[in-house]
Amino acid sequence: MSIYDSNSYFSCMISVSIIGAGNVATHLYKVFKKSEQVSVVQWYSRDLNKIKSYKNAVAITDQLSELELADIYIIAVSDDAIASVSEQLPFKDRLVVHTSGSVSIYDLDKKNKRGVFYPLQTFSKEAKVDFKKVPICIETIGKKNLPLLQSLAEAIGSKVYKVNPDQRxxxxxxxxxxxxxxxxxxxxxxxxxxxxxxxxxxxxxxxxxxxxxxxxxxxxxxxxxxxxxxxxxxxxxxxxxxxxxxxxxxxxxxxxxxxxxxxx
Incomplete structure (x- = not known):
């Protein structure tokens, strides 16, 4: 395991789509919205009631088929649902990551580029989180997309660690x-x-x-x-x-x- 220190990949805005409406998804949405380097293009939840209070700030949907183009699709759902949600995504060859500490990167459907964006912290919706104090562990299949995940973590002020599956x-x-x-x-x-x-x-x-x-x-x-x-x-x-x-x-x-x- 090492602090990832390659040159930042993106100097422009990184577009993300958030899939899920739990604690991690909500905190990621809030910190991404504060960043001048990240654009949340869409937020998906199968239950729109969970995110309807944000509808005036971000495009929301309960249909995976309506997901728009983004640089990174972040699946922040329960561990048991990651594989199923990934399989249902209606596109291919895009970068899809999950936020779990224990689920294999290979649980993500291989039709897309796969990665992990794991914030190692405890999350409760009621408690504020300072992402400058949250380490982000990143993992990809191949090295091509590591700089992009690094840039996303840096855009919210987090320290980035490149880890392998066993370390995570x-x-x-x-x-x-x-x-x-x-x-x-x-x-x-x-x-x-x-x-x-x-x-x-x-x-x-x-x-x-x-x-x-x-x-x-x-x-x-x-x-x-x-x-x-x-x-x-x-x-x-x-x-x-x-x-x-x-x-x-x-x-x-x-x-x-x-x-x-x-x-x-």
Whole structure:
């Protein structure tokens, strides 16, 4: 994996068509509209109600057969739907990319030029995203279209990484651990504090410090707590304190993982 540093391909406007209306598609639309180097020519959703509020700003459609000419067609739909949507596209020899971290580039129909434009970030429609802090991982079959995807990422201020399929899948798997699983642990912590009427907000400075620490230290060196110290009495008290068997199982699994990592 490397930061892609070839010369920008396009000095003029890059036209894109967005296919999908979920979190990623919505955030991409918003950041593309702000860029002076990107033109969103069309936005497709099979359910027009999801994007009708944007109809005065961009051409919208619920018919794939109505897709107009664009430099790049970005499929931002659920992983399971990528292959089907790609197969239904009514044209060939155009550049079609998906935004998934785990779906193969070869799931895209081979009648078109294929690529991946993967923004490695968590997206919720309600939360603002600064794309200057979002790494974009790009992948194509052949090198010809890499500069175009690089230019698109640069047009929204993102850092660009050229990755191969195995690297992208590894990044996505790692992202599930650092984001999705971590967020679930936040949820468990919220349930624990709620059970005693304590404000979850009291934990937020600790959450921020934990995230900030790994900007400067490796996760291995940043680890603290009773499991690393093998503080058996504290661990026993915690397990007794937990009422939910599910919470106990999670606590035990992570405790054993930390102990194994640190040789306890």
């Amino acid at each position: 899948k590894a990044l996505h798997l790692a992202a599930v651990f650092v984001n999705n699983f971590t967020n679930q642990l936040y949820r468990i912590a919220h349930e624990i504090t709620e059970s005693e009427g304590v404000e979850f907000d009291i934990l937020k400075p600790l959450i921020l410090e934990t995230a900030n620490k790994v900007q400067h230290l490796s996760p291995y060196l940043a680890q603290t707590g009773p499991a690393k110290r093998n503080d058996k009495k504290t661990i026993k008290r915690h397990l007794k304190q937990l009422e939910s068997e599910h919470h106990k199982a999670v606590y035990t699994l992570l405790t054993e993982s930390i102990k194994k990592t640190h040789g306890r």
